[in-house]
Amino acid sequence: MGLNQALAAKLDEIAKMMEVLGEDSFRSGANARAARNIEALAFDIGDIAGDKKKLLELEGIGPKIADKIMEFAATGKMKEHGELREKVPAGLLQMMTIPGLGPKSVKAIWETLKVTDMAGLKKAIDDGSILTVPRMGAKAVEKIKLSIGLAEQGQQRLWIGVAMPIADRVIEHLKSKLGKKIKKIDFAGSLRRGKESIGDIDVLVATNEAAATSEAFRTMPGVVAILVGGDTKSSVRIATGVDLARWDSEGQDQEKVGPSIQIDLKIVPEDSWGAALMYFTGSKEHNVKLRQKALDMGLTLNEYGLFPDDKEATPPHQRGVKAVASKTEEEIYKKLKTTWVQPEIREARGEFELKETPRLIEVEDIKAELHAHTTASDGSLSIEELAAKAKERGFHTIAVTDHSQSSVIANGLKPERLLKHIEAIRKAQEKFIDKSGKPTITLLAGSEVDILNDGTLDYKDDLLKQLDVVVASPHNALSQDPQSATKRLIKAIKHPMVHILGHPTGRLINRRAGLDPDMGKLIAAAVESRTALEINAHWMRLDLRDVHVRAAVNAGCLIAIDCDVHQGEDYDNLRYGVMTGRRGWLGPELCVNTWTAKKLLEWLKSKR
DNA sequence: GCCGTTTTCGGCCCGACTGTTTTCAGTCG
Numbered sequence: 280m281g282l283n284q285a286l287a288a289k290l291d292e293i294a295k296m297m298e299v300l301g302e303d304s305f306r307s308g309a310n311a312r313a314a315r316n317i318e319a320l321a322f323d324i325g326d327i328a329g330d331k332k333k334l335l336e337l338e339g340i341g342p343k344i345a346d347k348i349m350e351f352a353a354t355g356k357m358k359e360h361g362e363l364r365e366k367v368p369a370g371l372l373q374m375m376t377i378p379g380l381g382p383k384s385v386k387a388i389w390e391t392l393k394v395t396d397m398a399g400l401k402k403a404i405d406d407g408s409i410l411t412v413p414r415m416g417a418k419a420v421e422k423i424k425l426s427i428g429l430a431e432q433g434q435q436r437l438w439i440g441v442a443m444p445i446a447d448r449v450i451e452h453l454k455s456k457l458g459k460k461i462k463k464i465d466f467a468g469s470l471r472r473g474k475e476s477i478g479d480i481d482v483l484v485a486t487n488e489a490a491a492t493s494e495a496f497r498t499m500p501g502v503v504a505i506l507v508g509g510d511t512k513s514s515v516r517i518a519t520g521v522d523l524a525r526w527d528s529e530g531q532d533q534e535k536v537g538p539s540i541q542i543d544l545k546i547v548p549e550d551s552w553g554a555a556l557m558y559f560t561g562s563k564e565h566n567v568k569l570r571q572k573a574l575d576m577g578l579t580l581n582e583y584g585l586f587p588d589d590k591e592a593t594p595p596h597q598r599g600v601k602a603v604a605s606k607t608e609e610e611i612y613k614k615l616k617t618t619w620v621q622p623e624i625r626e627a628r629g630e631f632e633l634k635e636t637p638r639l640i641e642v643e644d645i646k647a648e649l650h651a652h653t654t655a656s657d658g659s660l661s662i663e664e665l666a667a668k669a670k671e672r673g674f675h676t677i678a679v680t681d682h683s684q685s686s687v688i689a690n691g692l693k694p695e696r697l698l699k700h701i702e703a704i705r706k707a708q709e710k711f712i713d714k715s716g717k718p719t720i721t722l723l724a725g726s727e728v729d730i731l732n733d734g735t736l737d738y739k740d741d742l743l744k745q746l747d748v749v750v751a752s753p754h755n756a757l758s759q760d761p762q763s764a765t766k767r768l769i770k771a772i773k774h775p776m777v778h779i780l781g782h783p784t785g786r787l788i789n790r791r792a793g794l795d796p797d798m799g800k801l802i803a804a805a806v807e808s809r810t811a812l813e814i815n816a817h818w819m820r821l822d823l824r825d826v827h828v829r830a831a832v833n834a835g836c837l838i839a840i841d842c843d844v845h846q847g848e849d850y851d852n853l854r855y856g857v858m859t860g861r862r863g864w865l866g867p868e869l870c871v872n873t874w875t876a877k878k879l880l881e882w883l884k885s886k887r
Numbered sequence: 888g889c890c891g892t893t894t895t896c897g898g899c900c901c902g903a904c905t906g907t908t909t910t911c912a913g914t915c916g
Contacts, residue, residue, distance in 0.1 A: 306901060322894040341889045381914050416907055509904055543916080563916070570900040581901055594902065
C-alpha cells in the first residue's frame with residue numbers, strides 16, 4: 280500500500296471513530312474529506328510531506344491535518360489515531376459498515392450492551408438483548424439481520440461492466456411495462472458518472488403514474504428483497520445472475536441467483552427532471568458546492584429545483600413556490616452562473632473553475648483498436664474475424680497484438696511463430712482491399728510484449744523492429760515493491776521500440792491491487808519518449824485509473840484507449856474505457872485512437 | 888477542522904423514508 284492510501288485510511292478511521300464518539304460532525308467531516316482528497320492524488324504525497332506550505336495548498340488540508348500528514352510520513356504513526364483507538368474498539372467501525380447501522384446506533388449498542396464487534400452484535404440479536412437498546416425495535420433488528428446476511432455473502436461494489444447492463448435492462452423493462460406513461464427515464468448516480476465500481480444503481484423516472492411505476496419496479500423479475508417502498512422512492516435488491524434476456528417472456532421461472540445489487544427508483548414530476556437528474560447524479564461533493572453557490576445567491580437548491588431562499592422550514596416545492604429553474608441541468612447551472620459539466624467530472628475537483636464546458640472524448644471519436652488478440656494466442660477470433668468486427672465499428676485501423684513467449688498460459692508466441700504470424704497478418708490485409716486498391720481497414724502487425732521483472736522486454740530488438748506496433752505490458756511479479764515497479768515500467772516506457780504501456784499497473788478491480796509505481800515519474804517518462812499510456816477498457820481492469828489519467832492529461836501525456844479484445848463482445852467495453860478517460864478530463868487530441876490513419880502511422884513509424 | 892469577491896470567526900446541503908415514537912431521531916444518498 281502506498282503512502283497516500285495508508286494516510287487516507289488513517290484519516291478516514293479518525294473520522295469514523297470521532298463519529299462513534301459523537302464528536303463534532305464538522306471535525307470528523309473534515310478528516311473524511313481530507314482522506315478522500317489524498318486518496319485521489321495522482322502523485323506520492325511523500326514528495327511534499329516535508330513542506331507544510333505545499334500541503335496547505337491541497338484542497339481540504341488545513342494546519343491540523345497537515346501536521347498529521349507530516350507526522351505519519353516521518354514516523355509511520357499518528358498520535359491522534361492511536362489515542363482514539365484506545366477509546367474506540369476496532370470492531371465498532373466494522374459494525375458501522377452495515378447498511379442501516381450508523382454511528383448513533385452503534386454508539387447506543389456499545390454503551391447499552393458493551394458490544395464491541397460483529398460477533399457480539401450477532402449474539403445480541405440472537406438472544407434478543409438488542410431490543411433493550413433505545414429506539415431499537417423488532418423491525419429495525421430485522422433489517423440489521425438482513426444486512427449482515429448480505430455482508431457475509433461478500434457484498435462489495437460491483438464492476439461497472441456488470442452494473443451497466445443491469446441498469447440498461449431495468450430501464451427497458453419499465454419502458455415496456457409502462458410505455459407512454461413514462462415521460463423520461465434514465466440512470467443517475469455513480470453509474471452515470473462512469474465510476475469503476477458501483478455501490479447501487481439509481482434509476483430516475485418522470486411520470487404522472489407513480490403508483491403503477493413503483494409497482495412495476497418492485498415486482499420486476501429477479502427482485503430478492505424490497506428495502507424501501509414509498510410513494511416517490513423505492514429500493515430493491517435484484518439478483519445479478521438472473522437471465523435478464525428472458526424478462527419479457529411470460530410464465531418462465533425467474534431464477535434468483537448470483538450476488539444482488541441494490542437499485543433505487545426515484546419518481547419525480549417532469550418539470551423537476553433537470554434538478555432531480557443533477558441531484559441524483561452527484562457526486563455528493565459536487566452537489567454540496569452547488570448548493571453553497573445557490574445559498575450565496577439567495578437561492579436554495581434541492582431535487583425539485585432551484586428556488587428563492589425564503590428561510591421557511593417547509594421545503595419550497597411543498598408550498599407551491601415557483602422554481603427559478605428546474606427542467607434541465609443546463610438551465611440550473613446557468614442560473615447559478617456556473618459552467619455545465621459532464622457527469623464524469625462532477626467530483627468537486629476543479630470543474631467549478633472551468634469557463635466553458637470541456638470537450639471530452641466520446642466513443643464516436645475512437646477510430647482504431649491497438650490491442651487485440653487472436654486464436655494465435657488466447658483470443659477466440661481469427662485475424663480476419665477480428666478485422667471484420669473492427670471494420671463494422673467504423674475503425675480505420677486494427678492492431679493484432681498477440682501475447683509474447685513468456686506468457687505461456689496465454690499461448691504466447693515464440694519468435695519463429697511470431698514471424699509466421701506477421702506474414703499471416705500481411706496476407707489477411709489482402710482481403711480488406713477495395714476495388715481501387717485501397718485498404719478498407721489497415722491491419723497492423725504487433726505484439727503485446729511482456730515486461731519482464733527487471734524491465735527488459737520479452738523479444739529481442741531486431742524482432743521488435745519488424746512489428747508495426749508494440750504494446751508492452753506487465754503480467755507477472757505484480758506485487759513487487761513500488762521502487763522496483765517504477766524502475767521496471769520506466770525502462771519499458773523509454774524503450775525506443777515501445778509505443779504503448781499496456782494496463783500499466785496490472786490491477787484487477789476488487790481482485791488484485793497490482794503494481795503501485797510512482798505515477799508522476801511514469802508520466803514524465805512517457806511524455807518525454809512520446810509513449811502512450813493505456814486505459815485498458817476491460818471493466819475488470821480500467822487501468823490506468825481515472826485519477827492517473829487526469830495527471831497524465833495535465834502533463835500532456837499520450838493516452839491509448841484499447842479494448843484488449845479477446846472475443847467479439849470485448850469491443851463493447853469501449854464505453855467503459857472512454858468514461859474512464861472522461862473522468863480524467865481526456866479530450867480527443869491526446870488519445871492516439873482518435874487520430875487519423877495518417878497521423879497514427881506517423882507516430883508509430885517515428886519509433887522505428 | 889476547514890474556509891472566505893459579502894466573513895480570519897461563524898458558518899458548514901437538503902429531503903425522503905422508516906421506525907419508534909406521541910413529535911422526532913437516525914440513516915441514506
